[in-house]
Amino acid sequence: MFAPDERRWFFAGARTALTGPAFYVALSLMSTGALARAADLPPEAAMLATALIWAGPGQVLFFGALAAKTAPAAIAFAVSLSSVRLLPMCLSVLPMLRAEKTRRTTLLLAAHFIAVTVWTESLRRLPDMAKERRLPFFFGFALTCVGLTTLTSGLGYWLTAALPAPLAGGLMTLSPFYFLAATARAARDGSDWIAIGAGLALAPLTQAFVGGGFDLLVLAVVGGGGAWLASFYARRVVA
Structure with missing residues (x-):
């Protein structure tokens, strides 16, 4: 192989x-x-x-x-x-x-x-x-x-x-x-830590209000996407 x-x-x-x-x-x-x-x-x-x-x-x-x-x-x-x-x-x-x-x-x-x-x-x-x-x-x-x-x-x-x-x-x-x-x-930079923090904070909410196997998908989009946007705008401000 x-x-x-x-x-x-x-x-x-x-x-x-x-x-x-x-x-x-x-x-x-x-x-x-x-x-x-x-x-x-x-x-x-x-x-x-x-x-x-x-x-x-x-x-x-x-x-x-x-x-x-x-x-x-x-x-x-x-x-x-x-x-x-x-x-x-x-x-x-x-x-x-x-x-x-x-x-x-x-x-x-x-x-x-x-x-x-x-x-x-x-x-x-x-x-x-x-x-x-x-x-x-x-x-x-x-x-x-x-x-x-x-x-x-x-x-x-x-x-x-x-x-x-x-x-x-x-x-x-x-x-x-x-x-x-x-x-x-x-974790490599601040956006990774923001995503981890968002995951810990939002996981109980998505589990309670979404569930059905879609909770992690929603959590990834909201938490991970939010962390990426925060990092993106932070880099633009610094630049």
């Missing part, structure tokens, strides 16, 4: 994931095994859901709807709708992965792996890389995160009986906290 130099960057992405990010997301999604058990499904279902759905909120919707015996078409629609929140992340990462000979199918495959952890680390690391190195690094990083998380999803299924409910719920919060810390670490 990759040339020798590309394989080197693929394994560099895998090693980067194993320095911490892959373990954070793997621990945070371990509780999906508990959700599969609650829905009377086998551990393989938890592992398959992680590999195919990937994002945690989509898995919560999926197993919750199965437990409630919701119609399959409605489950598919709900999970798809929850993924709308990932659209701004895809739009910010995929252009960095596109090179002269990159196939559209490759970019579509890459889009599947873009969720909170992969997105934050991509924004942090890809801009400083040569364009031909970005795609193999991305896939090495993303596949390591998904592979490790798939294993821990199955492990979580078997640990459900021994894992206290508060601890299982606490594990789900690791990914958002890591996302916030990684975003703050990747």
Whole structure:
């Protein structure tokens, strides 16, 4: 799949994931095994859901709807709708992965792996890389995160009986906290910090009044767009 130099960057992405990010997301999604058990499904279902759905909120919707015996078409629609929140992340990462000979199918495959952890680390690391190195690094990083998380999803299924409910719920919060810390670490100028502050302030409002999987999309447009406009006019004033 990759040339020798590309394989080197693929394994560099895998090693980067194993320095911490892959373990954070793997621990945070371990509780999906508990959700599969609650829905009377086998551990393989938890592992398959992680590999195919990937994002945690989509898995919560999926197993919750199965437990409630919701119609399959409605489950598919709900999970798809929850993924709308990932659209701004895809739009910010995929252009960095596109090179002269990159196939559209490759970019579509890459889009599947873009969720909170992969997105934050991509924004942090890809801009400083040569364009031909970005795609193999991305896939090495993303596949390591998904592979490790798939294993821990199955492990979580078997640990459900021994894992206290508060601890299982606490594990789900690791990914958002890591996302916030990684975003703050990747901030480059004042507009980034304005966007982070706007996100923290507006997130409860969009969650309460928008919801339905569109809250993050609205938050990105209002908070991120507002931060960009503030930075744009600030640069004009200084100039």
